[in-house]
Structures are given as structure tokens and as C-alpha cells.
Amino acid sequence: MEILIQADVGVKYAEVIRAKLERAEGDRIMALREEIASLLSQPRPSRGVEAPVITMVSGVNGSGKTTTAAKLANLHRKAGTVLLVSGDTYRDAAHEQLNIWAQRAGVEIVASQRGQDAAAVVHDAMSKAFAKKNSHVVIDTAGRLHTRADLMEELKKIVRVIIKFRPDGPDYNILTIDANLGQNSIQQAKIFTEAIAVNGLVLTKFDGTAKGGAIIPICNELRLPVLYLGVGEGIEDIVEFDPEDFARSVTT
Amino acid sequence: GLIDRFALIKRKILGYGRITSQELESINKEIKISLLQADVNYLVVKNFMDGLEEKTKILELSRSLKPGDLVIRAVFEELVELLGSETRSIDFRGDTYSVLSLIGLQGVGKTTTAAKLAQKFRDRNPLLVPADTKRPAAVQQLQMLADRAKTPMVPLEKGSAAATVKKARQLAKDKGYGLIIIDTAGRLHIDDELIEELQDIHRTLKPDYRLLIADGMSGQDAVNQASRFNEQIGLDGAILTKMDGDARGGAALSIKSAADVPLYFIGTSERLDGLETFHPDRMAQRILG
Numbered sequence: 001m002e003i004l005i006q007a008d009v010g011v012k013y014a015e016v017i018r019a020k021l022e023r024a025e026g027d028r029i030m031a032l033r034e035e036i037a038s039l040l041s042q043p044r045p046s047r048g049v050e051a052p053v054i055t056m057v058s059g060v061n062g063s064g065k066t067t068t069a070a071k072l073a074n075l076h077r078k079a080g081t082v083l084l085v086s087g088d089t090y091r092d093a094a095h096e097q098l099n100i101w102a103q104r105a106g107v108e109i110v111a112s113q114r115g116q117d118a119a120a121v122v123h124d125a126m127s128k129a130f131a132k133k134n135s136h137v138v139i140d141t142a143g144r145l146h147t148r149a150d151l152m153e154e155l156k157k158i159v160r161v162i163i164k165f166r167p168d169g170p171d172y173n174i175l176t177i178d179a180n181l182g183q184n185s186i187q188q189a190k191i192f193t194e195a196i197a198v199n200g201l202v203l204t205k206f207d208g209t210a211k212g213g214a215i216i217p218i219c220n221e222l223r224l225p226v227l228y229l230g231v232g233e234g235i236e237d238i239v240e241f242d243p244e245d246f247a248r249s250v251t252t
Numbered sequence: 253g254l255i256d257r258f259a260l261i262k263r264k265i266l267g268y269g270r271i272t273s274q275e276l277e278s279i280n281k282e283i284k285i286s287l288l289q290a291d292v293n294y295l296v297v298k299n300f301m302d303g304l305e306e307k308t309k310i311l312e313l314s315r316s317l318k319p320g321d322l323v324i325r326a327v328f329e330e331l332v333e334l335l336g337s338e339t340r341s342i343d344f345r346g347d348t349y350s351v352l353s354l355i356g357l358q359g360v361g362k363t364t365t366a367a368k369l370a371q372k373f374r375d376r377n378p379l380l381v382p383a384d385t386k387r388p389a390a391v392q393q394l395q396m397l398a399d400r401a402k403t404p405m406v407p408l409e410k411g412s413a414a415a416t417v418k419k420a421r422q423l424a425k426d427k428g429y430g431l432i433i434i435d436t437a438g439r440l441h442i443d444d445e446l447i448e449e450l451q452d453i454h455r456t457l458k459p460d461y462r463l464l465i466a467d468g469m470s471g472q473d474a475v476n477q478a479s480r481f482n483e484q485i486g487l488d489g490a491i492l493t494k495m496d497g498d499a500r501g502g503a504a505l506s507i508k509s510a511a512d513v514p515l516y517f518i519g520t521s522e523r524l525d526g527l528e529t530f531h532p533d534r535m536a537q538r539i540l541g
């Protein structure tokens with residue numbers, strides 16, 4: 001299934017899908033799209049009714065976390081009061097970057113400085129959000145490779161802080177996956193999910209020419225839904241994920 | 253990984269002393285799968301397998317190798333050759349300043365790599381140029397990195413990358429900087445307007461090296477991206493970032509086959525010293541897994 005391999009679906013799943021299609025009758029392309037859509041149809045987090053609804057965004061370096069956090073804050077602002085949190089205390093000018101987005105989105109932001117303890121920043125932000133009864137809190141975190149055990153520990157610590165305020169952790173525990181990446185996305189998703197119980201994905205940079213097919217094994221094996229697609233660098237460039245639309249694009 | 257599987261196959265083959273065409277076919281299948289799993293582009297893998305067949309025939313004629321050794325050696329040698337055979341280094345101009353322009357997709361590591369290069373070539377008296385007028389706080393990010401790398405940075409000319417680059421050129425002439433490193437905005441290879449901006453930057457200050465900065469975890473589309481950048485801008489080299497992760501790095505082979513430019517460095521951490529020379533043999537080992 002050359003088209004699937006070239007879409008970054010991977011050898012294993014290209015074979016799994018091909019084998020399933022052998023028994024399919026009728027239009028092959030339609031059967032292929034239905035199979036892909038079904039692999040991607042995973043249960044959405046059944047959370048997020050109590051204010052503040054907590055969203056945390058994590059992922060590897062450069063995967064689009066900060067931009068995605070801004071886009072989500074902007075979406076929620078239309079319906080409530082959002083608190084954006086600069087949970088990245090490592091990257092140069094991280095807060096400066098998110099602060100500009102906060103202004104563009106018209107939302108309040110909890111600042112941080114490089115070198116501060118990220119968990120402490122999140123703790124203060126949580127206290128503030130629960131006291132003020134914000135409708136939403138969106139937390140940006142520093143980029144980290146899943147192979148760095150120490151950085152994964154830091155992320156776990158941040159989640160433990162959130163758990164103090166909300167026993168089940170972030171309502172939307174989002175992992176950003178860059179559509180340009182290949183098979184390593186699968187390992188990223190596995191490790192991040194094991195560490196902090198990710199419950200949803202955002203596939204970023206989908207406006208490029210990469211197909212992002214690696215999410216097919218990810219969604220099916222980890223039972224994770226893709227919640228949104230990042231489709232550009234602007235604050236409005238985010239769309240809800242539709243398995244059928246995606247199935248069509250990955251087979252074109 | 254493939255190396256371990258080869259060790260098993262090798263023991264089996266050495267036991268028989270020669271290899272049947274069936275065994276060879278199954279080995280070839282394993283190689284193909286392994287390369288695809290390493291994110292080498294599908295078409296690049298096809299070409300590689302054809303080239304491998306040729307090399308295996310040549311080695312066969314030498315008759316001094318046992319069949320198992322033959323196949324393993326052929327794969328490894330073919331990979332090393334395709335990846336450039338030897339390490340390569342940047343050649344600086346003796347008479348005047350050299351210019352490096354860092355280009356690539358969003359988030360691959362251009363800004364960080366610019367500072368790493370400034371640190372590595374500190375003795376060249378480098379100057380960092382912020383040519384990203386788009387990304388929020390891009391210039392602040394580069395300024396902080398420049399400070400840590402103890403390298404001066406040209407102040408940003410409001411809203412114009414080309415104007416900033418022009419200023420850098422003037423500054424280099426006046427102050428005698430030996431190396432100008434241009435950090436450009438991330439852009440899609442399919443964004444005509446941004447490609448035009450890049451061409452404009454390069455017309456303003458002609459780079460000695462147009463370096464593609466690529467994410468080491470890139471997948472199948474790396475070939476397309478590299479060839480589009482090469483067609484529209486022209487490339488003189490590449491740097492593969494985030495290789496401190498566990499991605500196999502097949503994108504290295506994809507970039508080489510798409511643009512056939514030297515891979516100079518790999519990024520191996522977020523720190524300023526996280527830039528190492530690219531070694532084709534080490535990369536071949538890593539891709540084979």
C-alpha cells in the first residue's frame with residue numbers, strides 16, 4: 001500500500017489495512033477510507049463540565065504547543081473567560097512569545113520567567129483560576145523529547161500539581177503531534193501517554209504537504225482521539241478533526 | 253534492530269556457506285522494511301534496493317567474502333556512500349566575511365542552530381542576524397541566545413527581513429565581522445510569498461551557504477520539502493536537528509537523495525554546545541537500527 005507508506009502510516013499499519021481490505025467488496029478506495037476513519041474514531045475525553053475547564057498542552061520541541069495553546073485560548077474566549085499560563089520556563093523568550101498571543105486573543109495570562117519552577121508557576125495559576133472561577137485555563141509547557149526521563153518527570157510533577165485542584169488531572173490533556181514527522185511520533189505518543197495519561201491529540205502543521213498518517217497507528221493503539229488540526233500560523237488556524245475528511249486527505 | 257537480525261541471518265548463512273535466492277529475497281525484504289521504518293522515503297528505498305543489487309553483484313565477484321557478510325557489508329557501505337562517505341566541514345572565505353543562511357520549515361530548530369553555529373565558530377568573529385519578522389518574540393529569543401553565545405546581534409529593522417540583512421552587510425563591512433549567520437522565519441516550501449521573501453533576502457546578501465535545517469524526526473515528506481527548497485532557493489548544505497531523540501533519522505537519506513548537498517552537522521541537544529559533526533558511518537548505523 002504505497003500511498004499509505006508515503007503518508008507516514010508505517011509498514012505495520014499499511015499491512016494491517018491492506019489485509020483488512022482484501023476481504024472488502026465493492027469500491028476499494030471507499031473501503032480504504034472507511035477503514036481509516038474507523039481506526040481514527042476514538043472516544044473523546046468525557047470531561048470538561050466544571051469551571052475552570054483545564055487544558056494542558058505538551059509535546060516534543062517545536063511541535064506547535066505554544067501556538068496551539070493560543071489558538072485554543074482564542075476559541076474558548078468566545079464563550080468564556082480564559083486564563084493562559086506560561087508553563088514553559090525553559091525556552092528563551094517563551095513567555096514573551098505567549099504574551100503576544102494572549103494580547104491577540106484578548107485573554108489574561110499568568111507570566112513566568114526563564115528558570116522558575118514550572119510546577120510552581122502552574123500551582124499559582126491554578127489557585128488564581130479557581131479563585132476567579134475562570135471558565136477555562138490553558139497551560140503551555142516546555143518542549144521536551146520523550147527520551148529525556150528527567151524532563152518527563154518534570155511533566156509528571158506539573159500534572160500532580162493540577163491533580164491537587166482537579167483529581168482527574170487536566171480535562172483536556174493534549175499532546176501536539178507535528179504532521180511532518182514520521183514513525184517517531186508513535187513512540188512520542190506512547191511515552192507521553194504512559195507518563196501523563198494524555199487524552200487527546202492535536203495534529204499540527206497540517207497545512208503543509210505531509211499527510212500525518214502516523215496518527216492512524218497512534219489513535220488505534222492508544223485509543224486516543226485527534227481533537228483538532230492545526231492548519232496555519234494564525235490564531236484562527238485551527239479546525240475540529242473529522243475522521244472522514246482526514247481519511248480522504250490521506251488517500252489522495 | 254536490523255543489525256541484530258542480520259547477526260541472526262549471518263549465523264544461519266555462515267552455517268550453510270552460501271545463500272539461496274530465497275534467503276536473499278527475504279533479507280532484501282527485511283532491509284526494505286527496516287529502511288521504511290527508519291523514515292527513509294519510499295521511492296528513495298526503492299532506488300536504494302536497486303543500487304544494492306548492483307553493489308552485491310560487484311562484491312560477489314570478489315569471492316573473498318562469505319555471503320552473509322557480503323549482504324551486510326553491501327547495505328552498510330551503500331548507505332555510508334549515499335550519506336556522503338566522509339565528514340564535511342564549512343570552508344570559510346579567507347579574504348572577507350562568509351554568510352550562512354538558515355532556512356527550513358516551522359519549528360525545526362533554525363534559531364537555536366544559528367546560535368549554536370555562532371558559538372562553534374566563535375573564532376570567526378560571527379554576527380547573528382534576526383531575519384524572522386513574523387514569529388512572536390523571535391528577535392527576543394535570538395537576542396537571549398546571542399547573549400549566551402557571547403555573539404553580537406544586529407538589531408531588527410522593523411518589519412523587514414531584507415532591510416535587517418542589508419544592515420548586517422553594512423555592519424560586517426564596517427566592523428570587520430568574519431561570519432554572518434542569518435536566522436530566517438520558518439516557512440512552507442509551498443508558500444510562494446515566503447519563498448519570494450527568502451529570494452529577496454538572498455539577493456540582498458548573497459549566502460555562501462544556504463543551509464537547510466531539517467527535523468531529524470521528519471517522515472516521508474522530507475524528500476518533497478528538500479527538493480522544493482532546492483528548486484526554488486538552492487541549497488548548499490543541511491543540518492539535521494533533534495538527533496538526541498530516538499528517531500532513526502531516515503530523513504538524512506531522503507535529503508541527500510533529493511538535494512545531494514553535504515550534511516554538515518546534527519543537533520544533539522537544546523544547549524549551545526549541542527551541535528556535532530555529521531558522520532555518515534554513524535548515521536548509517538543509526539538508520540539500520
Ligand SMILES: Nc1nc2c(ncn2[C@@H]2O[C@H](COP(=O)(O)OP(=O)(O)OP(=O)(O)O)[C@@H](O)[C@H]2O)c(=O)[nH]1
Nearest residue numbers: 061062063064065066067143205230231232358359
Ligand atoms: N504552518 C504551520 N505552522 C505552525 C502550526 N502550528 C505551529 N506552527 C509554527 O511552528 C513553529 C513552532 O511553533 P511553537 O508553537 O513555537 O512550537 P512549540 O511546540 O511551542 O515549540 P517549543 O516550545 O520550542 O517546544 C512556529 O513557527 C509556529 O508558527 C500549524 O498548524 N501550521
Ligand SMILES: Nc1nc2c(ncn2[C@@H]2O[C@H](COP(=O)(O)OP(=O)(O)OP(=O)(O)O)[C@@H](O)[C@H]2O)c(=O)[nH]1
Nearest residue numbers: 061062358359360361362363364438494519520521
Ligand atoms: N532536543 C533538541 N531540541 C532542539 C534541537 N534544536 C532545536 N531544538 C528545540 O526545538 C525547538 C524549536 O527550536 P527553534 O530554534 O525555535 O526552531 P525554529 O526553526 O527557529 O522555529 P521557527 O522560527 O518557529 O520556525 C526549541 O525548543 C529548541 O530548543 C536539538 O538539536 N535537540
Ligand SMILES: [Mg+2]
Nearest residue numbers: 065066088143
Ligand atoms: Mg513553545
Ligand SMILES: [Mg+2]
Nearest residue numbers: 362363384438
Ligand atoms: Mg526561529
